[in-house]
Amino acid sequence: MIKEALQYIAGLANTRTEAIGDQIFSTQPVHLVRQARAEAIKVRSLSGMVEYLKSEFDGKTKLLIQVVSPTEVHAFGTFNRDLDRNYLITASALLPEFRYGNFYESEDFNIKLQSGFVPSHDRAAVLALVGNIREDAVKTVGDDGVSQSVTARTGVATVAPVPVPNPVTLQPFRTFVEVEQPESEFIFRIKQGPTCALFEADGGAWKLEAMYRIKNYLLLALEEKVNSGEIVIIA
Template sequence: MIKEALQYIIMNFTSETKNIEGQIYSTQPLHAVRQATPEPLQVRNLSGLVDYIIHNYDEQPAVLIQVSSPTEVNVYSTFNRDMIRNHLLKASALLPSIPFERFLDLEHFNILLQSCFVPNEHRQTLLAIVGNVKDEHVTTFGDDGIAQQVTAKTGVATVAPVVVPNPVFLKPFRTFVEIVQPESQFVFRMQKGPTAALFEADGGAWKLTAIDSIRAYLSDRLQDQIKGGRVTIIA
């Protein structure tokens, strides 16, 4: 009985490899034992990422920094034995929610401009218009069918038709606060109510500007680590 049991074990649990016409086969099914990989450390700004790299907390001989988007930067080590990169850190920008392409009443639109956009000339122009509208009627005029005007307060006691500017160039908070927010083009529209909305009109070019600014920021603050070959940045 014992002899038969040993023979059964040898026949059914001993693995061999065979080369058949250049292809390697196993006589038993095999399952890979995966190497454990860490969960990435989460931070909300670029300065946290820089501190992590400078202090080399996890004692990594070299790391790769990937600027994935205007709102996300990742830090990786090299491949492990399973040819998977260890994801060491993820920086995700903490940003306000800006409702583009949605018409808002002028009170909420005014608050949005003041709280979610960097001050510039066009922001001030829009604030002056939406803060002084005196009539709910919005008219479209001109041969192109694009230009708009509203009745707004233009002096201490006077009102007059005011042309709504288009396009406008604004700097909403859309990337990490450590870098200059990219300015981009928007279409500003108003409707009866009155309500107002902003529509992005640069084809996403601001994203490339933001990514390049993030790379420049990191390159400046990690220049010693880059020169020493411990950090590589791709974007």
């Protein structure tokens, strides 16, 4: 065993490379010893990222900030000797949960709508309808599957068929709280129970708008460093 180990070590000492055509081959397997990299700091807000970058806590260096998605932003430096990038800090948004396309019991839906959406005229209209709907009557009118009406209280002691508003324009908390939440359209549906659901209806366009707003926020917050060329921001 010892003899074989010594022969292996001796073989490594004689490792050489040879070019055959356009390719380079080695006489022994070799492995890259990668340059050490620091672990990126993780924050949950854009303001936390801005404070860190302004402090120059880890020194002054040229950085690229990439808005990866409405909920994720990375700040990193250039390549090291192994062509790996040095990530300094990442920001991940802390958001309330709302499952689009899933039906909620009316009480749960009411709570999530109030806690996870920016106040607006359409939000108030949906909340008013959900809060007054009768438990025993949800019906669909028309054959296109779009229009609905429900039996709801319309006064102190009266009930009547009420049309369900569709589509509705709402502002869920879907990106960092430091920027204005993008508006988008939703299909609001009610089923027997009653249960309620929202279906996204803008094809994901809100994501591009959110990323654009994050970029603008960072450009303004880090204006001095951007103007001096220390920081470049892309989205």
